[in-house]
Amino acid sequence: MAALTRERDVRAAYAAHSGELYGFAVRSLGDAGLAEEAVQETFLRAWRAGERFDPQIGSLRTWLFAILRNVVIDLGRARASRPRVAAGGVEPAVEPLEQALLAWQVEEAMRRIGEDHRRVLLETHFRARPYAEVAEELGVPEGTVKSRVYYGLKALRVALEEMGYED
Amino acid sequence: MRTDDHREWRLALGAYALDDLPADERAALSAHLEGCPECRAELRELEGVAALLPLADPARIEQPTARPPADLGARIEAQIAAEDAKEGRKRRRRVRLWVGGAVATAAVAAVLALIVLPLGDGENSPAQEVSFHSVPKGVSIDATLEPHAFGTEIQMYVKGIRSGTLCRVFLEDAGGRTYSAGSFRYRWGGDSEAELSSALDLSQATAIGVHAGARTFVAPLSDATAVVPGADIDPT
DSSP: OOOSOSHHHHHHHHHHHHHHHHHHHHHHHOOHHHHHHHHHHHHHHHHHTGGGOOTTTSOHHHHHHHHHHHHHHHHHHHHHTSHHHHTTOSOOOOOOHHHHHHHHHHHHHHHHSOHHHHHHIIIIIISOOOHHHHHHHHTSOHHHHHHHHHHHHHHHHHHHHHTTOOO | OOHHHHHHHHHTHHHHHTTOSOHHHHHHHHHHHHHOHHHHHHHHHHHHHHHHGGGSOHHHHTSOOOOOOTTHHHHHHHHHHHHHHHHTOOOOOOOOOOOTTHHHHHHHHHHHHHHHSOOOOGGGSOEEEEEOOSSOTTOEEEEEEEEETTEEEEEEEEESSOTTOEEEEEEEETTSOEEEEEEEEOOTTSOOEEEEEESSOGGGEEEEEEEETTEEEEEEGGGOEEEOTTOOOOOO
């Protein structure tokens, strides 16, 4: 795809990337309605600026996420400027957007890896449970839990790389 | 170092990267790492991922992936179409050359045309472009009709209807007889240009219609405009 100037290009872009864009929009805006608005605005802006998209510079996915990031900032500002929010006198704690994007990518990658791997990572790492306890609960040797942690991290890395993550 | 030991150490690298190993095992694996560049390289990769894990919220991980509403794509499509119409940007409307796999269909249709249909002036009539006007807001249907010896080649451009809708296209002659031009299923996200053909000669056709799900839309060809072959008014 050389540019995003035809309606069918936008349609193809929507088919390929709307799920991820929407998932991130929900994650960062915390509201399904606003997320829909954000995705809609993202594709409209992409369409209007379609001639500026250059696949030599970066992937379509990266470009769309960059647009979405701006849309989310704009929506966040619009929301923050509403008197109802300002009346509290306290700025809501907002996760920086870059970090929110990375957090969402890690969560999405965790959802994409196999159930066995996800389970051991959730129990041992996020819930800080001892390997022996998790092994007993799952009815497997402790060594299996350890190897699932290893393969789980490897799978997670692959899933993150598929989403464009580079370290 | 024995191969089995190496394999065992390697499987412990995930727990090492997450700092989950008991002190004695950690010390032993550290000793192995000093002498094993392969494990050191692998550990670096795993540590990169392990460092990201604290960003994630386990409660969110266990929630199902959020999916956009099924009609969001169609809404975006309708809005883009509205803007497109307003700005006068024109979609690519190239009259395509007759190529490839369509030839077989053409041959069959040509034989049928010889047997059943009165012969018109065939390829001498110009290609026609027609927009359907009697459609609901947000929906647009356009067609390009091109004359051939076998009948008429039709390209349909549909937008704004529900994804998955079955569309059956037909041509109508002056006597009100209809001639099937085949069917296609409209898919949001797919290629919405359907290429179809009918055995009715374009010069004999007076209207084009489409049964889209339960609804039928018809556009008289008296509304059509002639297309200059090879013309391409897409700005790209």
